Amino acid sequence: MTFIELKQAVYEATMALYHAGLIRMSAGNVSARDDDGHVAITPGGVLYDRMSVDDIVIVDLEGNVIEGQHRPSSETPMHTTLLKGLPGCGAVVHTHSIYAITFAVLGEALPPLCTEGLAARGTVPVARYAPPGTPQAGEVALEALQATPGLRAVLLRNHGLVVVAPDLETAWQTAYKVEIHAQITYQARQLGTPIPLSDEQIAELFRVYRSVREAR
Ligand SMILES: [Zn+2]
Numbered sequence: 001m002t003f004i005e006l007k008q009a010v011y012e013a014t015m016a017l018y019h020a021g022l023i024r025m026s027a028g029n030v031s032a033r034d035d036d037g038h039v040a041i042t043p044g045g046v047l048y049d050r051m052s053v054d055d056i057v058i059v060d061l062e063g064n065v066i067e068g069q070h071r072p073s074s075e076t077p078m079h080t081t082l083l084k085g086l087p088g089c090g091a092v093v094h095t096h097s098i099y100a101i102t103f104a105v106l107g108e109a110l111p112p113l114c115t116e117g118l119a120a121r122g123t124v125p126v127a128r129y130a131p132p133g134t135p136q137a138g139e140v141a142l143e144a145l146q147a148t149p150g151l152r153a154v155l156l157r158n159h160g161l162v163v164v165a166p167d168l169e170t171a172w173q174t175a176y177k178v179e180i181h182a183q184i185t186y187q188a189r190q191l192g193t194p195i196p197l198s199d200e201q202i203a204e205l206f207r208v209y210r211s212v213r214e215a216r
Contacts, residue, residue, distance in 0.1 A: 003067060006032060006040040007056040013168040017095060018048045020176050027096040029073040032168050033083045037061045041079055043070035074133040081138030082164050086145060091171040093163045099182035100161035107157055113185055113194050118205055119177035120153035129157040153178045
């Protein structure tokens with residue numbers, strides 16, 4: 001994949017998140033890597049409604065800038081830590097989506113309650129607190145994700161949401177579904193006590209989805 005293709009893919013995923021309302025102003029960031037260890041990442045401090053594909057920055061897995069007219073996102077150390085540390089992780093999405101942050105400030109994990117809740121591939125945990133923009137933010141997110149192999153989402157305490165996935169399309173769609181699921185959980189709690197899905201029901205849902213995919 002060329003740098004242009006990598007930057008274009010990050011740009012399109014960022015715009016999808018922006019139009020879905022999951023990232024606003026310049027909060028939140030998106031990255032993807034290629035097989036050679038090059039990472040395309042959103043720039044720091046650029047308002048997303050004014051961002052163009054040329055504003056995306058290319059860094060290496062240590063965060064050194066290879067190409068770009070802006071500084072990379074302040075959360076670059078978190079992105080590179082996850083892209084390096086998780087096998088099969090090709091893309092990282094970090095959002096400041098409202099309902100996800102609501103649970104992040106409560107320090108409450110999000111167990112799956114409906115089909116949207118399955119996108120994270122497990123209960124979305126809350127990582128230990130770390131200040132935004134520090135290498136520790138990546139370390140606590142990595143620690144929380146490694147605790148459940150295959151897990152795709154973690155809440156950053158008092159901060160936001162991080163999603164990891166093999167590719168950008170899966171990453172941004174998972175971030176969207178986690179936010180919808182957080183909103184449903186919030187609303188259900190306002191009206192009563194949500195009924196949890198059992199482990200058997202969750203396993204059955206995954207079996208149904210797998211067979212539908214294979215039948216296509
Ligand atoms: Zn943030």
